[in-house]
Every structure is written in C-alpha cells, then in structure tokens.
Amino acid sequence: MVNTKILLDEAEIPTHWYNVIADMPNPPAPYLGPDGKPVTPEMMSAIFAPELIEQEMSTQRWIQIPQEVREILKLWRPSPLYRAHRLETVLNTPAKIYYKYEGVSPAGSHKPNSAVAQAYYNKIAGIKRLTTETGAGQWGSALSLAGNLFGLEVRVYMVKVSYEQKPFRRSMMQTWGAEVLPSPSNLTQAGQQILSHDPNCPGSLGIAISEAVEEAASRRDTNYTLGSVLNHVLLHQTVIGLETRKQLEKVGDYPDVIFAPCGGGSNVGGMMFPFLADKAAGKAIRLVAVEPTSCPTLTRGQFAYDYGDSVGLTPLILMYTLGHDFVPPGIHAGGLRYHGDSALVSQLYHEGILEAIAVPQLATFKAGVLFSKAEGIIPAPESNHAICAAIDEALRCKTSGEQKTILFTLSGHGHFDMLAYDKYLSGELVDQDYPEEILQAALQNLPKIHG
Numbered sequence: 156m157v158n159t160k161i162l163l164d165e166a167e168i169p170t171h172w173y174n175v176i177a178d179m180p181n182p183p184a185p186y187l188g189p190d191g192k193p194v195t196p197e198m199m200s201a202i203f204a205p206e207l208i209e210q211e212m213s214t215q216r217w218i219q220i221p222q223e224v225r226e227i228l229k230l231w232r233p234s235p236l237y238r239a240h241r242l243e244t245v246l247n248t249p250a251k252i253y254y255k256y257e258g259v260s261p262a263g264s265h266k267p268n269s270a271v272a273q274a275y276y277n278k279i280a281g282i283k284r285l286t287t288e289t290g291a292g293q294w295g296s297a298l299s300l301a302g303n304l305f306g307l308e309v310r311v312y313m314v315k316v317s318y319e320q321k322p323f324r325r326s327m328m329q330t331w332g333a334e335v336l337p338s339p340s341n342l343t344q345a346g347q348q349i350l351s352h353d354p355n356c357p358g359s360l361g362i363a364i365s366e367a368v369e370e371a372a373s374r375r376d377t378n379y380t381l382g383s384v385l386n387h388v389l390l391h392q393t394v395i396g397l398e399t400r401k402q403l404e405k406v407g408d409y410p411d412v413i414f415a416p417c418g419g420g421s422n423v424g425g426m427m428f429p430f431l432a433d434k435a436a437g438k439a440i441r442l443v444a445v446e447p448t449s450c451p452t453l454t455r456g457q458f459a460y461d462y463g464d465s466v467g468l469t470p471l472i473l474m475y476t477l478g479h480d481f482v483p484p485g486i487h488a489g490g491l492r493y494h495g496d497s498a499l500v501s502q503l504y505h506e507g508i509l510e511a512i513a514v515p516q517l518a519t520f521k522a523g524v525l526f527s528k529a530e531g532i533i534p535a536p537e538s539n540h541a542i543c544a545a546i547d548e549a550l551r552c553k554t555s556g557e558q559k560t561i562l563f564t565l566s567g568h569g570h571f572d573m574l575a576y577d578k579y580l581s582g583e584l585v586d587q588d589y590p591e592e593i594l595q596a597a598l599q600n601l602p603k604i605h606g
C-alpha cells in the first residue's frame with residue numbers, strides 16, 4: 156500500500172509558474188476601461204507593480220519564480236498530498252481519494268502562495284504600503300504575513316460583518332503588523348457613498364475592493380493587491396497543481412476527476428491549470444469547480460463584462476457574474492461570497508473545458524464533519540464544498556463499482572471558523588436560497604458596453 160502522506164523535497168518546489176494562457180484554445184478577452192477600450196499597462200501601473208502587470212498580460216508558458224519568493228515558500232511548501240484511506244474506508248467506496256492540503260501555510264490557506272509573490276514584486280518596485288480587501292480574513296491574513304516578511308506596511312479593508320464575527324482573524328493580521336479597518340469605512344469616497352445610502356451596510360467584498368483600490372490610486376507610495384480573480388494570482392497558485400502532479404507520479408496515479416472550491420477561482424486555476432494540457436491532448440480528466448448555491452456565479456450567473464468591485468472603479472472584466480452590486484447572503488464560506496469569477500476560469504467554463512456545480516451550505520458542513528472524523532483535519536467552510544462534491548462522487552463509484560481516482564484541493568483549515576461549526580452542530584445553520592427574481596434584478600445593472 157502507498158504512503159498516506161505523499162511528500163516532496165524542498166528542491167522539488169516548482170522553479171516556474173505555469174501560465175495557462177499559452178495553452179488556451181482562445182485568448183482571454185481584454186479588460187476594458189470606462190471608454191470601452193482595452194486597458195493599457197500604463198493605466199494599471201497606478202495601482203499594480205510592473206512585474207505583476209507583465210504577468211497579467213503575459214502569453215509565455217513558464218514564468219520563473221524569483222529565488223527570494225521560493226525561499227519564503229519553503230516555510231510550508233511543498234505541501235503534503237494525502238491519500239484519504241480512512242475516508243475511503245468510511246465511505247466504503249472502490250474510488251481512490253487524494254487531497255492536496257494547503258492549510259499548512261502560516262495563514263492557514265493557499266492564499267500566501269500569491270501574497271508572497273505580490274509583496275515581493277511591490278517591494279522591488281520601491282512601494283512602501285499595500286492596501287487590500289478581505290472577506291472571511293484569509294487573504295488579509297496572507298497579505299499581512301507577506302507584507303511583514305518584506306517590510307511593507309499593510310492596510311486591510313475587512314468586510315464589516317466579518318470584522319465583527321471573526322475577531323481572531325483580525326488579531327492575526329494585527330499580530331503580523333497590519334492595520335485592519337471595517338468596510339464600508341468613512342475614510343474613502345466609496346465607503347462614504349455606500350454609508351450615505353445605508354449606514355448599517357454589512358459590507359461586501361465588492362465594496363471593500365472599491366475602498367482599497369481608491370486609496371491605492373490616490374497615493375504614489377501605495378499599491379493595491381487582490382487575493383483572487385486576476386490572471387497573475389492564478390499563475391502564482393499553479394504551484395499547487397504542479398506539485399500535485401509530481402506527487403501523484405511518485406505513487407503512479409493520475410486523477411479521473413478534480414474538485415476545488417470556487418470563490419474567485421484562484422485555487423481552481425492553481426490546481427487544475429497544470430492538468431489542462433493533458434486534457435487538451437485527449438486525457439479523460441474532468442475538472443470541476445464547486446461553488447455555494449447561495450452565490451452561484453458560474454452555474455447561474457451571466458457571461459458578461461462587469462466590474463470587479465461594487466462602485467465601478469476597476470476595469471471591466473469578461474467573466475461570469477451575478478452583478479457587481481450583488482450583496483451575497485451571510486453564508487459561512489465567506490471566501491466564496493464574490494459576485495464575479497476569474498476571467499480565465501470563466502472562459503474555460505464557457506468553452507466547456509471546466510465544469511461547475513453548486514452545493515448547499517448544510518451539505519457542505521455535513522461533509523466537512525464526516526471528513527474531520529475520518530481524516531483528522533478540520534477544513535475551512537470553503538474547502539467543505541470540494542469535500543462534499545468528492546464524497547458524492549465516491550458514493551456514486553460505490554453504486555457503479557467504478558474505481559475512479561478522485562482528487563480535491565483542501566484549500567485551508569477551519570480553525571478560525573469554529574463559530575460556523577458550532578452553529579451547524581447545534582442545528583442553527585440553514586440553507587440560503589438565491590431567488591431568481593433577485594438574481595435577475597442584480598443582472599439588470601450590468602454595465603452597458605459600447606464597442
């Protein structure tokens with residue numbers, strides 16, 4: 156029998172990131188400015204470091220990971236790949252289940268994989284301060300960690316409900332030296348505008364992005380960073396899939412299906428893109444993004460140009476969207492409550508290369524608790540979405556007798572989410588529907604493009 160835990164040496168941390176654009180059947184549509192014309196690198200330079208803009212637009216297949224970044228990634232990478240023997244036994248399935256565990260990073264999720272790279276490129280560009288948004292707190296934690304390692308000041312606009320509900324994520328960011336503000340705040344025009352309409356606004360990722368972008372655009376010493384969605388973020392996350400491929404090779408296995416939780420698409424891209432060329436070459440591999448039924452961006456949204464933030468400060472991105480002024484229900488998988496999705500993931504889904512499914516909240520917690528009991532690790536509520544889909548697949552294999560190999564990203568641990576587990580265990584958690592009327596209403600406000 157193979158080892159349960161499949162490890163790599165430090166030297167096997169990838170030396171290059173994989174840029175999926177080089178292998179996409181069609182290039183992604185350009186981002187558009189307010190005038191409907193493609194955004195230029197000069198326009199992006201007000202808030203992003205030059206190397207990151209270059210990566211955002213690059214068509215080069217392999218991009219070298221700077222040595223300084225690899226040195227920091229060594230703190231927790233290569234991350235382990237587990238063969239879930241115990242879970243297989245509990246499910247009594249003939250399927251083989253593997254999961255790549257990204258919760259071993261200091262911040263507890265895959266997000267530092269990009270935070271470290273983004274902080275590094277801003278540092279060498281002479282930037283002193285970084286702004287960002289955070290929902291559940293995972294990205295804010297990751298950037299606080301990375302900013303501190305490179306001696307950069309970090310200011311995090313944290314969605315107000317999370318700021319109040321997750322004080323320990325806030326303490327974590329503050330421990331790494333970051334300043335954390337509840338969003339909407341009255342420090343920015345975007346925040347003031349929202350508060351004037353709704354003084355009790357609970358905030359959303361879209362609003363927090365508006366605030367962080369506005370501040371970065373107004374200060375020369377400050378840049379903005381985003382934890383998902385953008386091409387360069389997905390690029391940085393490909394270390395996940397590249398390592399996983401090597402780990403599976405070590406045990407002579409290959410996945411029939413991969414599941415990953417999908418918020419903005421960074422761990423979907425990070426895990427799945429390195430397998431995409433195989434699929435193009437004819438391998439029968441299914442790549443499935445898993446999202447919440449209460450924020451069903453891919454499965455029920457529209458493929459259209461939309462803003463990345465609420466107020467409309469970002470360029471227009473061709474993506475699956477629920478409408479930029481969508482304020483998602485207060486589900487506990489905060490990292491999946493975003494109205495849009497990565498342009499790359501959206502296009503590949505639109506072309507039928509990636510698949511997507513939506514799962515309801517209660518089923519995800521049921522799966523997470525079953526997983527915790529079998530494997531020991533308590534997953535982040537976001538990760539529970541992938542676990543739920545993987546378990547369903549394993550149970551289908553039990554019925555059909557198929558010996559499939561199932562792989563999923565365990566994108567983070569749930570140690571800061573025990574309040575959500577408490578609610579589930581005490582029966583207080585409910586499924587949140589997303590009614591068709593509200594969905595249609597939010598889509599009415601999509602920006603009109605005059606080409």
Ligand SMILES: *Cc1c(COP(=O)(O)O)cnc(C)c1O
Nearest residue numbers: 383418419420421422490537567
């Ligand atoms: C942020 C987050 C996600 C969702 O973000 P993606 O960009 O879609 O990967 C999923 N899991 C965890 C643990 C997260 O922190």
